[in-house]
Amino acid sequence: MDTFGNALLGLLFLLLSIAGTFLMYKLWGYPFDHEKLRSSAPPKLMLLHRLIGYAYGVIYLYLMTEMIPRLWTYEVEFPPRTVAHLLLGLTIGVILLVKIMIVRYFKYLESTLVPFLGTMLLVCTFLLIGLSVPFALKEAYLHRTAVGGTAFSAENIERVGRLFPVTELPPHIDIKEAITIDALKQGRSVLLEKCVQCHDLRTVLVKPRTPQNWAETVSRMAERAVFNPITEEEQWRVTAYLIAISPELQKSFKQKRNQELASARSKTTVMAVSAMTLPETQETRTFEIESARMMFEEACSQCHGLKNIENSPPATRQEALELVARMVENGLEASQEQLDQVVYYLTATYAK
Numbered sequence: 240m241d242t243f244g245n246a247l248l249g250l251l252f253l254l255l256s257i258a259g260t261f262l263m264y265k266l267w268g269y270p271f272d273h274e275k276l277r278s279s280a281p282p283k284l285m286l287l288h289r290l291i292g293y294a295y296g297v298i299y300l301y302l303m304t305e306m307i308p309r310l311w312t313y314e315v316e317f318p319p320r321t322v323a324h325l326l327l328g329l330t331i332g333v334i335l336l337v338k339i340m341i342v343r344y345f346k347y348l349e350s351t352l353v354p355f356l357g358t359m360l361l362v363c364t365f366l367l368i369g370l371s372v373p374f375a376l377k378e379a380y381l382h383r384t385a386v387g388g389t390a391f392s393a394e395n396i397e398r399v400g401r402l403f404p405v406t407e408l409p410p411h412i413d414i415k416e417a418i419t420i421d422a423l424k425q426g427r428s429v430l431l432e433k434c435v436q437c438h439d440l441r442t443v444l445v446k447p448r449t450p451q452n453w454a455e456t457v458s459r460m461a462e463r464a465v466f467n468p469i470t471e472e473e474q475w476r477v478t479a480y481l482i483a484i485s486p487e488l489q490k491s492f493k494q495k496r497n498q499e500l501a502s503a504r505s506k507t508t509v510m511a512v513s514a515m516t517l518p519e520t521q522e523t524r525t526f527e528i529e530s531a532r533m534m535f536e537e538a539c540s541q542c543h544g545l546k547n548i549e550n551s552p553p554a555t556r557q558e559a560l561e562l563v564a565r566m567v568e569n570g571l572e573a574s575q576e577q578l579d580q581v582v583y584y585l586t587a588t589y590a591k
Contacts, residue, residue: 243431245305246375249368252298256364259291263357271350296335303328320370327367334360391420391483399423399482406454406478409471417479426480429473434460449572453481531584538573538581539566552589559585 266288269280278285306328338356341348399418416422434457448456457478461469469477539548553559559582563571567578 243375245302246372248298248302249372249375252295252302253364253368255291255295255298256361259288259295260357260361262288262291263354267350267354299331299335303332324367324370327363327370331360331363331367334363391423395483395486396420396423399479402450402482403479405450406475406482412475417475418483422476423480423483426473426476426478426483429469429477430480433469433473434477448481448485450478450482451572453485454478457481526580526583528584528587531580531587534577534580535584538571538577548585548589553585555590556582556586559590 262284266278266280266284269278271278306325334356338353338360341352341356396418400414403414403418454474457469457474461474553562562585563578563582567573573581
């Protein structure tokens with residue numbers, strides 16, 4: 240099952256845990272005969288609780304058979320999120336084992352410990368699913384948006400075709416064939432089936448990158464994938480897909496960044512970054528407007544569509560400085576002169 244399928248199964252796993260826990264609270268409200276070790280709860284509710292427990296256990300075993308073999312494919316030290324995910328998974332297994340042993344063989348402990356163990360199962364399940372499912376659903380949303388929205392549009396595919404040569408792909412790679420919708424979908428399959436062998440989707444979806452950075456990252460990951468190698472063709476397909484969804488990643492990253500900036504009131508920090516990146520000594524420098532426009536299009540289209548600027552243009556030169564500074568902080572690689580050209584174009588075109 241792919242990452243999205245496992246995410247849906249994880250949500251069902253969580254729902255079963257919630258249902259089982261709150262049904263347990265109701266059942267434990269009925270009198271319990273400590274001599275006969277029997278509850279007076281309705282048999283049908285007891286059966287329902289047992290069936291939920293069986294379903295929960297089956298899904299747990301399946302998810303563990305998916306997770307444990309992946310651990311052997313890691314070529315680097317486990318990232319913190321993976322360690323937490325593994326520990327929570329193992330903790331759930333231990334709690335399940337103890338709970339089953341009490342219910343089957345140590346019933347005199349049932350009324351005392353089982354409610355506590357059931358609650359711990361719910362807490363661990365919630366944390367386990369919360370570490371992985373949101374990012375799997377985010378990737379599915381990005382893909383759905385891509386297919387029906389901007390990322391797989393003719394305009395964006397043209398953008399990918401224009402940027403793809405920047406990744407220094409081998410001469411035998413056919414650019415037109417590599418950026419078709421079918422090829423991009425194959426790239427997504429590589430992302431969900433092979434790239435997640437060494438890290439979770441959060442690593443990919445945390446923020447956009449430039450095409451060259453995507454190519455370098457994919458190449459570096461491919462070198463580490465010994466047990467489940469990523470072929471050269473697969474590398475270029477997944478690189479093309481990541482370039483295609485970068486505008487959607489940029490939107491998400493921009494929203495998150497705006498929230499962080501608003502809460503931290505760090506506008507002065509951004510302005511300081513701007514000042515360091517683009518010194519004020521360059522303020523009076525001018526360029527030929529057409530060459531500045533071309534540099535702007537080349538630089539800014541790496542991570543997002545050009546309409547983003549048109550929808551929210553900088554009103555002053557200072558806003559243009561801050562905008563370019565954020566692009567540099569997001570991974571844009573350009574010389575000082577190229578950055579000056581972009582600022583000049585934004586100021587000349589949009590500033591009042």
